[in-house]
């Protein structure tokens with residue numbers, strides 16, 4: 099579904115990603131882990147079009163993504179739930195969800211999508227009239243995920259959904275993602291600092307270090323890998 103090859107990108111003269119290649123199959127749950135500053139957020143920004151790469155290719159469902167304008171990428175089925183949630187604080191929960199439904203498929207499938215979003219994340223139904231800025235961090239994260247789902251994506255990219263949340267709330271979010279994926283045909287690409295949880299939730303993982311893929315494999319292989327156990331799992 100998503101094929102990234104030899105991706106090199108950065109900010110003006112500062113290189114961040116250096117020849118990154120990543121493959122995500124339809125329906126797969128893929129985690130990208132690695133230390134702060136490794137370039138995980140930059141990778142997502144390059145996929146959604148906020149950052150323009152200097153080399154490499156990105157193919158999404160047979161489209162050459164880099165020749166497609168960022169706004170059009172959402173219509174192709176890519177939803178980016180950014181780091182730090184970034185909900186619209188002075189809009190209500192429902193209005194935030196409506197903002198996520200601006201894609202063609204989101205408009206068409208609104209009724210069906212909103213029912214499923216409320217089923218998967220019932221707190222959003224309870225709080226539908228509340229201003230997003232008054233929600234707790236965990237609720238805002240659920241709203242950000244709901245807003246992503248409202249666009250009827252084929253690929254949901256989540257940048258550190260557990261950031262700043264208490265462990266029990268973070269666990270709830272991971273559990274919801276697994277359930278959403280089980281009940282839909284959604285492909286999920288997750289960036290996470292909580293490596294243990296990310297590798298438990300995903301089927302496949304990549305370790306990004308200093309702008310390069312240092313390691314990749316299915317979740318069992320990675321969880322058994324000595325380097326991962328020492329560097330990321332504290333064993």
Ligand code: ATP
Pocket residue numbers: 109112114132133134135136137138139140141
């Ligand atoms: P984190 O978990 O801390 O967000 P990350 O792996 O997502 O880490 P990035 O956010 O992609 O890493 O950042 C990679 C590098 O690029 C860092 O050194 C960071 O300081 C730098 N960087 C990020 N955004 C910008 C920007 N807008 N301008 C210049 N440098 C940036």
